[in-house]
Amino acid sequence: MRYGLIGPGEHAQENLLPALSGLQGARLEAVAARRLSSARAAARRWGVPAFTDNWTDLVDSDQIDALIVAGSPHLNADVTARALSRGLSVFTEKPPAPDAPALDKLIALEASAPAGTVAFVGFNFxxxxxxxxxxxxxxxxxxxxxxxxxxxxxxxxxxxxxxxxxxxxxxxxxxxxxxxxxxxxxxxxxxxxxxxxxxxxxxxxxxxxxxxxxxxxxxxxxxxxxxxxxxxxxxxxxxxxxxxxxxxxxxxxxxxxxxxxxxxxxxxxxxxxxxxxxxxxxxxTGYSSELESFHHSVLNGAPSTSPLSACRDxxxxxxxxxxxxxxxxxxxx
CATH class of the missing domain: 3.30.360.10 (Dihydrodipicolinate Reductase; domain 2)
Incomplete structure (x- = not known):
């Protein structure tokens, strides 16, 4: 399964990408960062063929099957909303949104997303x-x-x-x-x-x-x-x-x-x-198992074990x- 990453910061490169690299059947295909130099450096480090400084291009492309976003709550919410609207499964780091109203909008998109679209919030513990x-x-x-x-x-x-x-x-x-x-x-x-x-x-x-x-x-x-x-x-x-x-x-x-x-x-x-x-x-730490759970849900059309809706409370x-x-x-x- 082809993955894209938005936000190749310290957390993503120290925890998420090493865990993803050990996941059978997963391949990182593209990286997006705010600065092109950061995207290029991450792509070189992880042997990724494509990189960009425009995350919307990555979400809208047809080169990935699922997405990981590890940014600020505002970025996580914006990326998750666009991905769900397009029927693209997304693993978003916590917090998935800056506040409850923004979260409620994501939950509505999660509920109305095309069948088989998975949203997963990265609570690793x-x-x-x-x-x-x-x-x-x-x-x-x-x-x-x-x-x-x-x-x-x-x-x-x-x-x-x-x-x-x-x-x-x-x-x-x-x-x-x-x-x-x-x-x-x-x-x-x-x-x-x-x-x-x-x-x-x-x-x-x-x-x-x-x-x-x-x-x-x-x-x-x-x-x-x-x-x-x-x-x-x-x-x-x-x-x-x-x-x-x-x-x-x-x-x-x-x-x-x-x-x-x-x-x-x-x-x-x-x-x-x-x-x-x-x-x-x-x-x-749970990083491997949470990504494995997300990967399994996307591949098999199974429900997310960490959905956006569970974050409301x-x-x-x-x-x-x-x-x-x-x-x-x-x-x-």
Missing amino acids: PYGQPYRQLRTTLRPHGELRSLDLRMVSAKPTTTAWHCSTVLESLLQGLGTHAVDLAIRELGPPDAVHAHTARIDDVRIAVRITMSYADGRLATLLLGNYSNRLECRWELVTDTAVVGVLDQLSTLTLSRPAGTPGAGLLDRKEVLRHDWPSRRGGYGR VYRVLDEVLRQVDNPLGEAS
Whole structure:
């Protein structure tokens, strides 16, 4: 299948294109970038025959069967809209749109696109090998009751993607990942509460609580105060079995002493598994599996496993967070 790429930036070249190159039956045929020199450099690096500085030419051409776009939310939305209108399947990096109204327009185009047209939003973490093993291992131990997620990074410390505040930029970046994962596991929340702590003039911590009428709970901690990306998931079932995934590399499962075991915890109270960081990077992070899922859907006419329509509740939660905490750093609008 012939692919085109719009936005050959650092993320695309460090994560998406290496994952795509390992996908059987996939071939990158064309690259588009804002600057012709960037498109040419990416084409040379990846052995791509065609490149351009006009992304509309790429979308409108007949030289590709599917498209990957990895740009700003505004670019992602513009490219996705044009692709869906033409019946071209598109993998768009998150965030797929700058705001909820723009997302709603994309969802309408997704619903009216020609049969077989696939839209896929690149939320990679649920597709990673460690996270999938965490969920598979917990499944015999009952229903999830609690989810606690910590996702902090060194950025953004300035506004990005045409956002008006650092908080909005943080929510567009890390927040979309965290809320998407919580909703995949527990569904749309019945209530959302948000609080922030100002660390210094450019750094903040954001605590989001998503609660449910039946007592389930998701708590999300986001921040831009770390010196690297740090991720930690803790999931608890209604049999008090706890699964913890730290940095996509260490999985720990435990159950209370004296309770009956099941699955991998049969006759064990604690189980630990480590993934060496030097092996299977794109499998651990989910980039390979998410592209494989998109590729499979396009080839077989199967539904997208990460459609645009699934993002609507993510944007609703983030809009509510912004309504409650607004501008904790006091930035000029």
